[in-house]
Amino acid sequence: MNAFELARPKSAAEAVQLLTGEGRQHMALAGGQDILALMKDEVLQPVRLVNLKSLPGLNRIEVDRQGRLNLGALVTLAQLEAAEPVRKAWSALAEAAAEAGTPQIRNLGTVGGNLCQKPRCWYYRAAPLHCARKGGDACLATTGDNRYHSIFAFGGCVAPSYSALATPLTAYQAAVEVQGPGGTRQVKLADLYRSLEQDPTADTVLKPNEIITRVVVPPARGLRVAHREVRQMASHDWPLAMATVALDTNGGTVRQARVVLGAVAPIPWISAPAAAALKGKPVTGETARQAAEAALKEATPLSENGYKVRLTANLLRRTILAAAGVGEG
Amino acid sequence: MDGSEPGDGQGFSRRDFLRGAATGAVVSSLVGQASAADPPAPSASAPIVSGAVTAQLMVNGHRLQVVVEPRTTLLDALRDGKAPDGKPIDLTGAKRVCDRGACGSCTVLFDGKPVYACSVLALDALGHAITTVEGLGDVDRLHPVQEAFVQHDALMCGFCTPGFVVAAAGLLKANPHPSPEEIRRGLGGNLCRCGTYSRILEAVAEAARTGKGA
Numbered sequence: 001m002n003a004f005e006l007a008r009p010k011s012a013a014e015a016v017q018l019l020t021g022e023g024r025q026h027m028a029l030a031g032g033q034d035i036l037a038l039m040k041d042e043v044l045q046p047v048r049l050v051n052l053k054s055l056p057g058l059n060r061i062e063v064d065r066q067g068r069l070n071l072g073a074l075v076t077l078a079q080l081e082a083a084e085p086v087r088k089a090w091s092a093l094a095e096a097a098a099e100a101g102t103p104q105i106r107n108l109g110t111v112g113g114n115l116c117q118k119p120r121c122w123y124y125r126a127a128p129l130h131c132a133r134k135g136g137d138a139c140l141a142t143t144g145d146n147r148y149h150s151i152f153a154f155g156g157c158v159a160p161s162y163s164a165l166a167t168p169l170t171a172y173q174a175a176v177e178v179q180g181p182g183g184t185r186q187v188k189l190a191d192l193y194r195s196l197e198q199d200p201t202a203d204t205v206l207k208p209n210e211i212i213t214r215v216v217v218p219p220a221r222g223l224r225v226a227h228r229e230v231r232q233m234a235s236h237d238w239p240l241a242m243a244t245v246a247l248d249t250n251g252g253t254v255r256q257a258r259v260v261l262g263a264v265a266p267i268p269w270i271s272a273p274a275a276a277a278l279k280g281k282p283v284t285g286e287t288a289r290q291a292a293e294a295a296l297k298e299a300t301p302l303s304e305n306g307y308k309v310r311l312t313a314n315l316l317r318r319t320i321l322a323a324a325g326v327g328e329g
Numbered sequence: 330m331d332g333s334e335p336g337d338g339q340g341f342s343r344r345d346f347l348r349g350a351a352t353g354a355v356v357s358s359l360v361g362q363a364s365a366a367d368p369p370a371p372s373a374s375a376p377i378v379s380g381a382v383t384a385q386l387m388v389n390g391h392r393l394q395v396v397v398e399p400r401t402t403l404l405d406a407l408r409d410g411k412a413p414d415g416k417p418i419d420l421t422g423a424k425r426v427c428d429r430g431a432c433g434s435c436t437v438l439f440d441g442k443p444v445y446a447c448s449v450l451a452l453d454a455l456g457h458a459i460t461t462v463e464g465l466g467d468v469d470r471l472h473p474v475q476e477a478f479v480q481h482d483a484l485m486c487g488f489c490t491p492g493f494v495v496a497a498a499g500l501l502k503a504n505p506h507p508s509p510e511e512i513r514r515g516l517g518g519n520l521c522r523c524g525t526y527s528r529i530l531e532a533v534a535e536a537a538r539t540g541k542g543a
Contacts, residue, residue, distance in 0.1 A: 102518025
């Protein structure tokens with residue numbers, strides 16, 4: 001690992017100040033479970049790390065008076081998976097946290113860090129390779145080994161979004177609170193991520209000197225939500241696909257559905273066709289299958305990952321049934 | 330326990346050989362450089378730390394002075410770090426294998442919870458209680474998990490063993506009576522290339538049964 005300086009701010013405002021610099025020479029450190037490996041591999045070479053762990057109050061889980069879940073950015077995945085209010089009222093989020101990484105990673109990895117992890121692509125993570133995400137001319141996965149990559153591909157970079165929390169948080173319509181030089185702003189999860197086509201310089205809308213301080217999740221009362229993942233290995237493996245389905249039902253009929261897929265597109269994939277296919281219908285094996293097919297109709301798999309289309313369709317069908325509490329979910 | 334590896338008693342260890350051959354040269358030049366050109370800053374808790382500083386870590390119940398840089402991981406501080414007087418720390422129980430948080434061999438307890446020592450900066454361990462395998466038990470007084478590993482012959486080459494033992498000790502501390510599934514999940518962050526998993530799972534179940542795991 002190259003030498004760097006480690007700054008310890010006392011407040012979020014001071015952290016922003018310390019992060020301000022040229023390009024991405026200064027970077028934030030939270031749990032360190034992604035960035036340290038990227039620095040050892042010299043994919044990232046910041047000259048300064050701003051250690052957010054010294055910031056007060058960001059490791060708390062609270063339910064506010066409006067019934068919203070407030071997660072400090074430094075809450076660990078282990079805290080999230082064990083928190084009683086989360087398990088009760090936002091269970092899909094607790095389940096997703098419990099599936100991420102390993103016990104060791106969950107004991108240090110944070111909510112903010114999980115949301116801001118860098119693309120999981122072997123071309124991106126090999127320092128000598130100059131892929132499109134690192135400013136090169138072409139996405140090396142598009143023409144190379146892309147067996148785990150996006151099936152809903154944008155141009156530019158096909159590394160899929162692997163954040164375990166982004167998928168359920170998008171389905172719960174959460175927002176992140178961002179501290180920057182001009183104060184704080186809120187960004188909806190659905191607007192947080194950027195594909196390479198949308199922004200060639202960053203994978204989120206966060207500026208280099210902005211940090212996530214909090215995640216705010218609206219009350220989920222009345223919603224039926226399920227989160228499911230498929231992975232090759234039972235532990236310590238990134239999912240081949242994940243799905244969160246949130247259903248607002250009335251007497252067995254779906255009033256409104258939100259369907260979000262992870263690990264299949266460069267950003268959390270909100271499937272409007274699947275939601276539309278469920279609207280106004282009861283959830284049955286047949287309507288779940290139709291919705292899953294509607295979602296996957298948009299898929300444009302790459303040379304090596306056609307298998308993910310059927311796999312994701314089956315996963316989504318099962319997740320819809322699980323959300324509705326019907327049959328084989 | 331003096332932190333030496335099994336086999337040190339025979340008067341020769343792989344580690345001594347490696348240290349003489351290569352590792353030592355790198356480590357001593359690094360520390361030497363730091364103390365000559367860039368004298369250690371007075372405090373590891375300064376608002377901005379760059380270059381070598383002396384950090385006080387709490388390891389296995391003892392205060393430990395170790396010279397580190399911001400980029401020094403906790404694992405490297407424990408294994409290859411030196412005290413300000415040049416004395417090696419030499420806590421080599423936590424193993425450096427993948428160095429990317431993927432294998433579990435470097436597992437230590439951080440305030441009682443298993444973490445990968447390769448994925449924590451040493452300076453981020455200030456003020457936290459670190460327990461390495463050396464702190465769990467020793468040859469005369471094995472930790473119940475170590476005892477159960479011996480009874481169940483739960484190791485082959487043994488390289489992953491300290492990581493598994495520490496992860497299991499952390500698991501039983503948090504959950505003294507885990508189900509078989511909870512044991513599997515609790516040890517899901519450790520790999521054994523020899524494939525001794527079934528005996529490891531038996532050993533941890535046994536340590537839990539005897540009720541002395543924590």
